[in-house]
Amino acid sequence: EIVLTQSPGTLSLSPGERATLSCRASQSVSSRYLVWYQQKPGQAPRLLIYGASNRVTGIPDRFSGSGSGTDFTLTINRLEPEDFAVYYCQQYGSSPLTFGGGTKVEIK
Amino acid sequence: QVQLQESGPGLVKPSQTLSLTCTVSGGSIRFGSYYWTWIRQPAGKGLEWIGHIYTSGSTNYNPSLKSRVTISADTSKNQFSLNLSSVTAADTAVYYCARGNGNFYYMDVWGKGTTVTVSS
Numbered sequence: 001e002i003v004l005t006q007s008p009g010t011l012s013l014s015p016g017e018r019a020t021l022s023c024r025a026s027q028s029v030s031s032r033y034l035v036w037y038q039q040k041p042g043q044a045p046r047l048l049i050y051g052a053s054n055r056v057t058g059i060p061d062r063f064s065g066s067g068s069g070t071d072f073t074l075t076i077n078r079l080e081p082e083d084f085a086v087y088y089c090q091q092y093g094s095s096p097l098t099f100g101g102g103t104k105v106e107i108k
Numbered sequence: 109q110v111q112l113q114e115s116g117p118g119l120v121k122p123s124q125t126l127s128l129t130c131t132v133s134g135g136s137i138r139f140g141s142y143y144w145t146w147i148r149q150p151a152g153k154g155l156e157w158i159g160h161i162y163t164s165g166s167t168n169y170n171p172s173l174k175s176r177v178t179i180s181a182d183t184s185k186n187q188f189s190l191n192l193s194s195v196t197a198a199d200t201a202v203y204y205c206a207r208g209n210g211n212f213y214y215m216d217v218w219g220k221g222t223t224v225t226v227s228s
Contacts, residue, residue: 001171035214044204044218045155051212088155092213096170097157 004100023089033093110135112219130205141210148201
């Protein structure tokens with residue numbers, strides 16, 4: 001099983017700042033199968049990025065994904081108030097599908 | 109626009125079987141390349157993949173739950189279902205159904221989730 005480790009666990013930032021979220025895999029993951037989601041309290045996760053760097057239609061361009069192999073990054077430029085949430089990475093390059101433990105982006 | 113809606117009992121007794129159904133509207137589960145998926149999330153914790161049924165009917169389960177899980181589909185009702193047997197308090201969670209893309213395996217459509225509590 002591929003373990004995804006997200007860091008930091010919590011990121012305290014102010015609106016307008018940049019958030020850099022890390023997702024590290026215990027073994028190499030095809031970029032094709034690395035996904036990022038955003039989850040707000042009481043809501044289902046929302047798809048942001050697939051294939052490591054492909055932004056879903058309707059997601060603002062301040063969200064970007066990058067990385068390959070075992071190291072992937074989600075960057076949020078110029079945080080907006082609605083961006084404060086929990087972010088999860090997910091892989092299915094290898095079964096079972098696994099999620100990272102999440103990074104909470106909170107208002108400083 | 110495809111929408112998913114979970115339904116089922118909110119309370120299940122220990123050792124019994126948890127049964128949930130996901131009703132799909134706005135599209136057919138028979139067509140396309142999709143993984144119809146169940147995911148759960150204990151309160152305050154992260155997401156756990158339970159398993160999926162592919163459009164073709166093939167299934168794949170999380171090894172940690174495989175001995176207790178069955179996912180099936182009823183194409184006549186455009187629904188897919190989750191059965192989880194021998195439940196314990198550790199199975200208390202919000203259960204989500206979702207549609208997984210067959211090429212990139214991202215989950216682009218989610219139900220709102222349903223809370224299931226295991227308690228006597």
